[in-house]
Amino acid sequence: MAAKHNPGFEKIVDSIRHNVTECTVAQVHQRLQRGDAFHFVDVREDSEVAVDRAQGAVHLGRGVIERDIESLVPDKNADLVLYCGGGYRSALAADSLQKMGYTNVKSMAGGIRAWREAGLPVETGPVRKL
Numbered sequence: 001m002a003a004k005h006n007p008g009f010e011k012i013v014d015s016i017r018h019n020v021t022e023c024t025v026a027q028v029h030q031r032l033q034r035g036d037a038f039h040f041v042d043v044r045e046d047s048e049v050a051v052d053r054a055q056g057a058v059h060l061g062r063g064v065i066e067r068d069i070e071s072l073v074p075d076k077n078a079d080l081v082l083y084c085g086g087g088y089r090s091a092l093a094a095d096s097l098q099k100m101g102y103t104n105v106k107s108m109a110g111g112i113r114a115w116r117e118a119g120l121p122v123e124t125g126p127v128r129k130l
Contacts, residue, residue: 005088009088010088012092013088013091013092016091016092016095017091019095019098020091020094020095020098020105020106020107021094021105021106021107022087022091022106022107022108022109023081023106023107023108023109024108024109024110024114025108025109025110025114025115025118025120026118028040028054028081028083028108029118029120031081032055032056036079037079038078038079038080038081039058039073039078039079039080039081039130040054040056040057040058040081040083041057041058041059041060041065041080041081041082041083041130042054042057042058042059042060042083042084042112043060043061043062043065043082043083043084043089043090043093044059044061044062044084044085044089044112045061045062045063046059046061046127048085048112049061049127050127051124052112052122052123052124053112053122053123053127054083054112054115054120054121054122054123055120055121055122055123056123057083057123057128058128058129058130059127059128059129059130060072060129060130062084062089062090062092062093065093065096065097066093066096066097066100068130069097069100069102070100072130073102073130076100076101076102076103077102077103077104078102078104079104080094080097080102080104080105080106081105081106081107081108082094082097082105082106082107082108083107083108083111083112083115084111084112085111085112085113086110086111086112086113086114087107087108087109087110087111087114088111090107090108090111091107093107094106094107
């Protein structure tokens with residue numbers, strides 16, 4: 001079941017969604033299966049990622065992504081796919097990165113919730129950082 005968000009938060013996300021390219025969990029999984037080169041980034045909080053994450057993802061939290069991304073991924077043309085719990089925070093993060101000059105950023109629609117619902121593989125254990 002999707003989380004119910006506060007109206008102000010939804011308003012902010014709705015105001016930027018038209019700027020953000022979204023992709024589906026199936027598209028991301030296909031890219032991983034093919035071995036495509038891209039950064040698959042979980043932007044959720046540390047406590048959320050500690051529970052589980054999409055197989056193949058690395059972690060760079062929403063709270064620090066703008067601060068750290070240029071050091072970790074200096075190529076502004078790098079292929080980035082971001083996800084969160086349901087697709088809201090990753091859309092905000094994607095919008096921010098685009099404002100910073102990143103040109104190939106996508107938000108995975110539905111986030112980890114849609115990933116799990118699709119029965120796609122998750123990982124537990126030590127978290128890989130970007």
